[in-house]
Amino acid sequence: MRLDTSLHRIGNDIVAAYLVVTPEGVTVIDAGLAGHWRELVTELATLRLTVADIRGVILTHGDSDHVGFAERLRRDHGVPVFIHAEDAERAKGGPKPATAKQQMRLGALLGFAAYTLRKGGARTRWLTEVIEVQGGETLDLPGSPQIIGMPGHSAGSIAVYVPVADAVFVGDGLTTRHVLTGTEGPQPAPFTDEPAQAIASLQAIVDTTAKWVLPGHGAPWSEGVEAAVAAVESAATGPR
Template sequence: MQLAPGLHRIGDDRVAFLLVVADDGLTLVDAGLPGHRRDLRRALRALDRTEADVRGVVLTHGDQDHIGFAEALRVEHGVPVYVHEADAARTRGDEPAPSNPMPPWRLGAALGFVATMLTKGIRPRHLGEVRTVVDGDVLPLPGSPVVVGMPGHSPGSIAVLLPEHRVVAVGDALTTRHVLTGDTTPQLTPFTDDLAEADASLARLAQVDADVVVPGHGTVWRGTPRALVDAIRAAR
């Protein structure tokens, strides 16, 4: 799915990531699940590009459905992988994610998400090496991604602003489709480590200057981050 010239969303509303295409190379924001590598390769062939053109992967956080094939790109092509310093240990597998209570679920939606996990692979390789980032960093990658700290879902959750495209990728800071219920009301993402902190981070997101918000799960929000945050709060 092309969001804008030079910006593609790969995957679907259950699990997705972004591909930034520029003259000086490619940037990935998240890496989905291991099987999403096939989807990436398919997209690259259509663009007459290869994995060797990827200059970096920026992870919104260290959960398994976001680190996907990142380690394979790092090992096989020397692609650097960036993650917030507070999620570095989780990304390397040194510190497991906490066990959060099971949220509400509906059979059809839950089975659909489980099917995606099984089809695309639920056991990604942890990262052998990462480059750490902090809030406010502008990364030396195509698209000049800007790190926006959004702790809550995990300690090192971030949003990634792509200023040239006026798009912000928010990972699991929020969702527009609950993976276990199918509810399309904008809301905080299930399996969040600290709901109070995640809610507080929404105030930071509301200040981001963008026209499109892309969650890791759910439909693309074509509107400002502030309007999306207002919709989350109005739905409570």
């Protein structure tokens, strides 16, 4: 799905991944679920591109519903995969800390589980090799993506700011659709290791002044990063 010039999404409001498309090639940000591979190839074909045009994958963190087809791109097509050093082992199938009990509604939970299974969530191929980033880098990839440390959801969560797309990709730094309750609008993401730290980390993306805020779960937000962050902070302190 084309969102804007240079900016495309695959998946849906349950689980999404993104493409930054430039004359120099494609940068993939997050890799969704394994079954999103077909959507990736189809979206590229609509642009008269192929997997060979992908220059790199950046993972906002190492959870299975963001790792998806990344290892397939790396192993079969030689595409480098970038992730923060603190999440490298998580992306390789390493341990994930237990989180607090989650609020949920049965319908939303079942919808998330069914979609995840349908898209290959039970057959995740974990990464075997990654390129580690630390935060603060501008990568030599299409769109010149800038890495912003966003610890909280996980120790190595990052945001990715791409000026040419006027977009900041936030992974699970926030969500616009809670996968366990179905509640819509900017809010804290579930399954977060350190909830208070995740909220505090949002200040790191405000200075981008990006129009687009693009989470791994939920509808794309085009009303600006400052409004999105304010909404999440309000949701975090309001009635739950």
